[in-house]
Amino acid sequence: MTLPVQAASVFSPEEWQSYLAAYVSEDGRVIDTANGNISHSESQGYGLVLAALAEDRASFDRILDFTRDELLIRDDGLAAWRWEPDADPHVTDTNNATDGDMLIAYGLLLAGDLWKEPAFTEAAAAMARTIGRTMLVSADGLPAILPGGKGFAGGDNTAGQPILNPSYWVFEILPRFDALDPVIDWTAVGAAGIELLHRAAATPAGIPGDWVVLAGGGIGPAPDFPAEFGYNGIRIPLYLMRAGLDPALLEPFRARASSAGLFKIDLSTGSAIEPISEPGYRLIQAAMECTATGQTIPEELRTLQTTSYYAATLQLLMLDHLRRQRPACLGLEAKP
Secondary structure, eight states: OOOOTTOOOOSOHHHHHHHHHHHBOTTSOBOBTTTTTBEEHHHHHHHHHHHHHTTOHHHHHHHHHHIIIIIOOSTTSOOOSEEOTTSSSSOOOOOOOHHHHHHHHHHHHHHHHHHTOHHHHHHHHHHHHHHHHHSEEEETTEEEEOSOSSSOSOOGGGTTOOOBOGGGOOGGGHHHHHHHOTTSOHHHHHHHHHHHHHHHTTSSSSSOOSSEEEETTEEEEOTTSOSEEOTTGGGHHHHHHHTTOOGGGGHHHHHHOBTTBEEEEETTTOOEEEEEOSHHHHHHHHHHHHHHHOOOOOGGGSSOOOSOHHHHHHHHHHHHHHHHHOGGGGTOOOOO
C-alpha cells in the first residue's frame, strides 16, 4: 500500500499529543515504558513513521535528531539497537536490529514525500542499500531478512540455517525499497516472508513463532529462544493489513484468536499461554474480524489508549490504516 502523499493526518490532535506526552521525551527519545524505559532503533523508527503520518514536522525533527546523535553511530550507517537511560555509555551493544533500521528508513521516506525533502529520501536510500547488501541471507533457499548483524547467522544447532524473526517483514516498506534500490529483488524478499507464513500454517500452532529456523521446506522454533508466538508476532497481521495483502493470509491468526482476545501461543502444542490483552493488541484482532466479516470494531478501541509504548504504537498504526482504507470498520463513511 502506498500512503497518500500530503494526505491530512487521520490522528486527532488529542490522540497525537497524548502519545507524545506518554512516550516521547523533549529531546526526541521514544521510550519503551514496559521495558525499563529504554529506547531502541525500533521505537525511534516507529516514532519517525508516526510523526510523518501525523504531519508533525517539529516532532519528526526532534525524534530524528536523537536517532542520529545517539543510535546512528555505526560505521555502516545502520543504527545501534538499544539505548539504556541508566547505562554509561547509554549504548552498550552496537549490534543492529534490522526491523528498526527499516522503520527508520521508512520514516525518512514518508517525510521526504510529505515535506518534499530530498535529503530525507537520500538518507533512506542509503540505509536501504546497506540493509539489502548486508542484512539479507539465504534461508533454506529463500532471500530472508537477517534480524541483526551479529548473533543470528546460525550454526551447528540450526544446521547452518540463520535464525529469523517473521515480524521483521514490514511488508509495506518493501515496494518502496524496491524503487530505491532495484539491484536487490525486494519483491522476492516479500514473497519469502509470505512463504514463512504458509509453512507455519502446517505446524501445530498454525502461525509462526517469534524466532524461527527454516530447513527442509519446513519451519521450526529457533534454538535458545522461547518456542512461542508472542509480542513480536502480534504485529504480523497488522503489517499484512497495512500492506493491503491477501486477507486470506490473516486467517491462521484470526483462527487463533478467541472471543477473549489474543494469546501467546506454545508452538509445540498450539495451546494458549497467556493473554495479550491491551487495547492496541485487541484492535488488531478486531481489525482482522472486520476485514474478514465486516464486523464493526467496538467503540472503545476506535481511539488511542496510552497503556504502554508498544501497544499504543501498534494501535495508532492500525487506526491510521483503518481510517484511511477501511473507515466502515470504525462506523465512518468513506471520504470522496
